[in-house]
Amino acid sequence: MLETTHEHPEWVKRRVARSFGVAEGDYLNISPTGVRGVWVRHGLTTHEARVAWAAKQPEAKYRVVCPSCHRSFLATGKPPFACPHCRVGGIHPR
Numbered sequence: 001m002l003e004t005t006h007e008h009p010e011w012v013k014r015r016v017a018r019s020f021g022v023a024e025g026d027y028l029n030i031s032p033t034g035v036r037g038v039w040v041r042h043g044l045t046t047h048e049a050r051v052a053w054a055a056k057q058p059e060a061k062y063r064v065v066c067p068s069c070h071r072s073f074l075a076t077g078k079p080p081f082a083c084p085h086c087r088v089g090g091i092h093p094r
């Protein structure tokens with residue numbers, strides 16, 4: 001995990017930005033400085049603090065509308081999701 005953080009610092013910051021409720025797509029526009037600011041506000045400047053914080057977060061929930069059958073469903077975890085009605089996959093929440 002530490003190794004991953006070291007090798008993909010940007011990836012980690014984007015994940016953090018997204019986990020703080022930044023919409024998919026928008027998080028790419030957040031600067032590392034901005035993410036660091038969020039970390040400071042939440043007391044998460046150390047890796048240990050971030051791991052402890054992440055363990056306490058509930059899984060992200062998304063209300064997703066299927067682009068194929070246009071029915072909505074509640075998805076948890078990480079996108080992309082698959083539609084439980086028509087089985088279309090690769091769906092990203094808006």
Ligand SMILES: [Zn+2]
Pocket residue numbers: 066067068069070071083084085086087088
């Ligand atoms: Zn569908």
